[in-house]
Every structure is written in structure tokens, then in C-alpha cells.
Amino acid sequence: MNVALLVDFGSTFTKVSAVDLDPPRLLARAQAPTTYATGLEQGLERALEALREALGGRLPAFRHRLACSSAGGGLRMVAVGLVPGLTAEAARRAALGAGARVLATFSGVLRPADLDRLAELEPDIILLAGGTDGGNRTALLDFARALARCPTGATVVVAGNREASPDAAAILEAAGKAVRVVENVLPRLDTLQVEPAREAIRRVFMERIVVARGWKEVESRLGSILMPTPAAALRGAELLAAGAGPEEGLGDVLVVDIGGATTDVHSVADGLPTDGKTVLRGLPPPRSQRTVEGDLGLRHGAPSLAEAAGFIVPDGAPGPWQDRVRRRAADPAFVPGPRETEERLADQELARAAVRLAVERHAGRREALATPHGRRWIQRGKDLRGIRHVIGTGGIFRHAPDPAAILAAALDPQDEGPVLRPRQARLWVDGEYLLSHAGLLAAVDPAAALKLLKAGLVPVGQA
Structure with a gap:
């Protein structure tokens, strides 16, 4: 038999399936509550035990072991940019399939009340946009200075004006922020380019998975997580x-x-x-x-x-x-x-x-x-x-x-x-x-x- 084990670490349940690929058919599926707080391997073991029972008491030899995860609910993300509609759209598209959900967007000028609100949201990641390539470069630097004062531990993905991005990153890094610099999400007013930002968000997502409690034990059984659950869906x-x-x-x-x-x-x-x-x-x-x-x-x-x-x-x-x-x-x-x-x-x-x-x-x-x-x-x-x-x-x-x-x-x-x-x-x-x-x-x-x-x-x- 050419059997694959498929695992989805959800925020509520860990779902497992055994499928035969020759010919394609579902052999059995099972689930158990996800134990994200106490160790992912506990929930996985219970789900596999239920799968073993559904298969008559024995698990087959799996040729493929593939897993996805929503990492305790996915990344919490906010976006900061110059133009309200374009900032929101860039954030939404960048988050697509990358394991993130957009909580809010901020545009124009970041006032103290905006920074307080941003900190209250407790984001995991901030998408920082601003200025087309060859256009406005001061907005990105102003945003970076404001975010440097914000009490947040979020990773900042700088995806704005390419001439200003290195200086914006330097301002944020000097304030102790984790920073990723990628290509501009809005190189021209009529063009959204979100894949580099999306890939950076995916990488942050996967790094967060790796530090989850019990991950090393899970990795020894399954190998690495292939993709975020939203991307798999x-x-x-x-x-x-x-x-x-x-x-x-x-x-x-x-x-x-x-x-x-x-x-x-x-x-x-x-x-x-x-x-x-x-x-x-x-x-x-x-x-x-x-x-x-x-x-x-x-x-x-x-x-x-x-x-x-x-x-x-x-x-x-x-x-x-x-x-x-x-x-x-x-x-x-x-x-x-x-x-x-x-x-x-x-x-x-x-x-x-x-x-x-x-x-x-x-x-x-x-x-x-x-x-x-x-x-x-x-x-x-x-x-x-x-x-x-x-x-x-x-x-x-x-x-x-x-x-x-x-x-x-x-x-x-x-x-x-x-x-x-x-x-x-x-x-x-x-x-x-x-x-x-x-x-x-x-x-x-x-x-x-x-x-x-x-x-x-x-x-x-x-x-």
C-alpha cells in the first residue's frame, strides 16, 4: 500500500487522516483536542491512537507524512500605509494563505491614539507600506519613527518605497524591533506586488510553529510542517x-x-x-x-x-x-x-x-x-x-x-x-x-x- 498520513494542527482539534494513493481512497480519519499550551505531541498522540483504533488496531507504514498548522489561531497582523484602500487591499492579499489574519489597517499619519490602539491589538506582525517606487519616501520613514516608539514586539515587514526601505529598517532595528525588508507591495499606483511580503509572513509563521511546546517531538514523527492550514485549504x-x-x-x-x-x-x-x-x-x-x-x-x-x-x-x-x-x-x-x-x-x-x-x-x-x-x-x-x-x-x-x-x-x-x-x-x-x-x-x-x-x-x- 502507498499510504499517506495527513495531519492538521487546528486551534481546537488536531485532525488526522490515513489515505491510500493506489487507488486513492480514505482509509480512516480521527481527531483529538489540540494541546497547544501543554505540548503538541500530546494531542497528536491521542489523535493517532483514535486513528489506530479506526484502522483495526494497527497503523500502516506511511510513505508520506504531511502536516499543516494554524499555530494556535494564526498570526495576528496589522497594516500601516499611506493610502487607506490600497493599504487594506495589500494587507488582505499578502495575508492570503500565509497563516495570518488582518486585525486592522492604519493610514495617513500614526497619531499617539493609533499607536495605543495598535499596541492593544497585540499583533504578531506589522506590514509596513508607504510610497511607490520613485515616489514619496518620507511617509515610510515617518511611519518607521512612529512604530519605533510603539510598545509592540511584532515583527515588522517593511514593504514600501524601495529607496526608503533600508533607512526605515535601520530606524526600527535601532529600537529593538525584528525587521524583514521585502519588495514594495505597491511599486506603482496601479500595481500590487504582494508575493514577497506574503513569503515573509509565511516564514514568520513557520518560525512561530517551531518554537511551540512539544514541536521537537512532533517533528521527529512527522518531519517539518509543509504549510499553514489556510494555505492548504x-x-x-x-x-x-x-x-x-x-x-x-x-x-x-x-x-x-x-x-x-x-x-x-x-x-x-x-x-x-x-x-x-x-x-x-x-x-x-x-x-x-x-x-x-x-x-x-x-x-x-x-x-x-x-x-x-x-x-x-x-x-x-x-x-x-x-x-x-x-x-x-x-x-x-x-x-x-x-x-x-x-x-x-x-x-x-x-x-x-x-x-x-x-x-x-x-x-x-x-x-x-x-x-x-x-x-x-x-x-x-x-x-x-x-x-x-x-x-x-x-x-x-x-x-x-x-x-x-x-x-x-x-x-x-x-x-x-x-x-x-x-x-x-x-x-x-x-x-x-x-x-x-x-x-x-x-x-x-x-x-x-x-x-x-x-x-x-x-x-x-x-x-
């Missing part, structure tokens, strides 16, 4: 869309991953205007795009999700939703039993709200414009209306009474609103939770990874 979505060798993909896809702390949305589609009546404003959207909504989780994020959905109001009167939210936030491992019908339906309603809100934030928007030639449209962001496959992944889809109802919240069948969500699509559930594992396996056998992922998709409806 995005790679799985790209594989599902594009195909691999003789194995065909599905075409453009939208993937919604609902977790306890966040809801992530991945889209693989061009998302450009498709008619002569719509004009794109701003930078063209990336074909592969990921957004992370840190306030839309089903457990840790239940209070903010319920508030965003309108189920509760701040300081409102006690009621059923307050009790449900409190229970979920206090016990992230809570899963309603088969007879707890009201709790299962409550989870489903929370999940529907998470999907609707997360996809609305991920998708582009349009606004009508009256012209002498009739109504025209201005598009900002990504048009998802042409996507024909929506996939849900996460534990809620395995436990909810009606997973199709959850995924249908991603759609806008009437196409009447300003948000450019999918109109009609086939709805699928990642039944074996293999998205990130398939992204891992793609490093050694993309066609086998795609076959496994497609085999695990369960159709739940057409909308």
Missing part, C-alpha cells in the same frame, strides 16, 4: 476548481468553512465584469481569494455572531438566545445531542447567519449609474454571480438537520441586491472534512488529492 479549493492532470475540476467554486472562532470564505473565480454595461473600479480581484471573519464563529465567536445577525442586542434583556450564546462561548466543544432539537436548530440558524454575513463581506458590490445611454453599473470587488458550485466544510455540516439550508444563505437567487453573491449553484458538503488534507496531499500527488476530495463531496441540493 486554499490549495484544496484551487485544486477542486482547476482539476489535476486527467482528473477534471468543477470549475469556479465558493467554499465556506465555518469554525468555532471564525468563518473563512474561499473563492476561485475571475470575478470580472461579464457584460458591456459594467465597469470595474479599483484593482482587479485575485482569482484565488480568501477572507477570514473573526467575529463569525459558532463557539468562541458566538456572542459577536449573534449580535451581528441581530439575534441579540448589546446589554439587552436576558432571553433564550443569550443563554444559548453564553453556553457555546463557555464550552467550545459543545455539540448538541440527537434529541436536543432546539439546540441543533439554534446552531443551524447561527451557521446560516455566518454564511450570509461572511459571503456578503467576501463578495464585491455594484452600484447603478445613470448615463445618457441608459443605466450602467460600477463594480467594486469580485463578482461571484457566475459561480455554480458552493461547498460547505466544517463540523456544523455533519451535525446540522438541514445543511442545504445553511449553504443556501450564500445565494441571492433574485440578483436584486448590491452584493454580487452567487445566483444559482449546486450545494455540496465536504463530508469527510478533507479540504485542507487534500491541499497537503497535492504536494506529492495532485490527481490523487483531487479524487479523494471529490469522492468526499456530498450533494445536498440545487439552489
Whole structure:
């Protein structure tokens, strides 16, 4: 047998799968709580013991051992730059698949209140931009002087005006900051160049993993971490869309991953205007795009999700939703039993709200414009209306009474609103939770990874 062991160190659970590559098939999967605080090897050992039991009491000889990790929730990142919209977009794209989530962006002038706020956010990494190449160089130096006074231990990735970057790095290093200098994320006003910054963020992410408690023991069993979990999940979505060798993909896809702390949305589609009546404003959207909504989780994020959905109001009167939210936030491992019908339906309603809100934030928007030639449209962001496959992944889809109802919240069948969500699509559930594992396996056998992922998709409806 040509067997691979796939491991995902999540912030809540460590998930393991054993897959045979010849022919591609899932042999077994298991999970155990991640023991990030006390030592990663403890959670891994428990997950492998559960996998051993699922395989009949014996683990096979693994030819491949591949692992990804979200490193206790991923890197916390803020961005500082000159132009608000471009700074935010550069940060979002740089964080894509690099194991980071953007907490905030600061632009213009860093005032004392901004520095206090930045320090309160406790970022792991700061993306420092400012000035096009050959353009403004003073802004980057002003930002560097301000950050040098900020009481933060974050690594600063300097990705601004190339003439000013060495001086900005010197200012920060003199203040005791860890600094990485990369190419400008905005070399020209109409061009974003984020891959060098993204690679620097990935390196910081991997260095953080290596110092985790128990990592040396894990490394002796698995080897090095191949990639951050967000990169593995995005790679799985790209594989599902594009195909691999003789194995065909599905075409453009939208993937919604609902977790306890966040809801992530991945889209693989061009998302450009498709008619002569719509004009794109701003930078063209990336074909592969990921957004992370840190306030839309089903457990840790239940209070903010319920508030965003309108189920509760701040300081409102006690009621059923307050009790449900409190229970979920206090016990992230809570899963309603088969007879707890009201709790299962409550989870489903929370999940529907998470999907609707997360996809609305991920998708582009349009606004009508009256012209002498009739109504025209201005598009900002990504048009998802042409996507024909929506996939849900996460534990809620395995436990909810009606997973199709959850995924249908991603759609806008009437196409009447300003948000450019999918109109009609086939709805699928990642039944074996293999998205990130398939992204891992793609490093050694993309066609086998795609076959496994497609085999695990369960159709739940057409909308």
C-alpha cells in the first residue's frame, strides 16, 4: 500500500487522516483536542491512537507524512500605509494563505491614539507600506519613527518605497524591533506586488510553529510542517476548481468553512465584469481569494455572531438566545445531542447567519449609474454571480438537520441586491472534512488529492 498520513494542527482539534494513493481512497480519519499550551505531541498522540483504533488496531507504514498548522489561531497582523484602500487591499492579499489574519489597517499619519490602539491589538506582525517606487519616501520613514516608539514586539515587514526601505529598517532595528525588508507591495499606483511580503509572513509563521511546546517531538514523527492550514485549504479549493492532470475540476467554486472562532470564505473565480454595461473600479480581484471573519464563529465567536445577525442586542434583556450564546462561548466543544432539537436548530440558524454575513463581506458590490445611454453599473470587488458550485466544510455540516439550508444563505437567487453573491449553484458538503488534507496531499500527488476530495463531496441540493 502507498499510504499517506495527513495531519492538521487546528486551534481546537488536531485532525488526522490515513489515505491510500493506489487507488486513492480514505482509509480512516480521527481527531483529538489540540494541546497547544501543554505540548503538541500530546494531542497528536491521542489523535493517532483514535486513528489506530479506526484502522483495526494497527497503523500502516506511511510513505508520506504531511502536516499543516494554524499555530494556535494564526498570526495576528496589522497594516500601516499611506493610502487607506490600497493599504487594506495589500494587507488582505499578502495575508492570503500565509497563516495570518488582518486585525486592522492604519493610514495617513500614526497619531499617539493609533499607536495605543495598535499596541492593544497585540499583533504578531506589522506590514509596513508607504510610497511607490520613485515616489514619496518620507511617509515610510515617518511611519518607521512612529512604530519605533510603539510598545509592540511584532515583527515588522517593511514593504514600501524601495529607496526608503533600508533607512526605515535601520530606524526600527535601532529600537529593538525584528525587521524583514521585502519588495514594495505597491511599486506603482496601479500595481500590487504582494508575493514577497506574503513569503515573509509565511516564514514568520513557520518560525512561530517551531518554537511551540512539544514541536521537537512532533517533528521527529512527522518531519517539518509543509504549510499553514489556510494555505492548504486554499490549495484544496484551487485544486477542486482547476482539476489535476486527467482528473477534471468543477470549475469556479465558493467554499465556506465555518469554525468555532471564525468563518473563512474561499473563492476561485475571475470575478470580472461579464457584460458591456459594467465597469470595474479599483484593482482587479485575485482569482484565488480568501477572507477570514473573526467575529463569525459558532463557539468562541458566538456572542459577536449573534449580535451581528441581530439575534441579540448589546446589554439587552436576558432571553433564550443569550443563554444559548453564553453556553457555546463557555464550552467550545459543545455539540448538541440527537434529541436536543432546539439546540441543533439554534446552531443551524447561527451557521446560516455566518454564511450570509461572511459571503456578503467576501463578495464585491455594484452600484447603478445613470448615463445618457441608459443605466450602467460600477463594480467594486469580485463578482461571484457566475459561480455554480458552493461547498460547505466544517463540523456544523455533519451535525446540522438541514445543511442545504445553511449553504443556501450564500445565494441571492433574485440578483436584486448590491452584493454580487452567487445566483444559482449546486450545494455540496465536504463530508469527510478533507479540504485542507487534500491541499497537503497535492504536494506529492495532485490527481490523487483531487479524487479523494471529490469522492468526499456530498450533494445536498440545487439552489
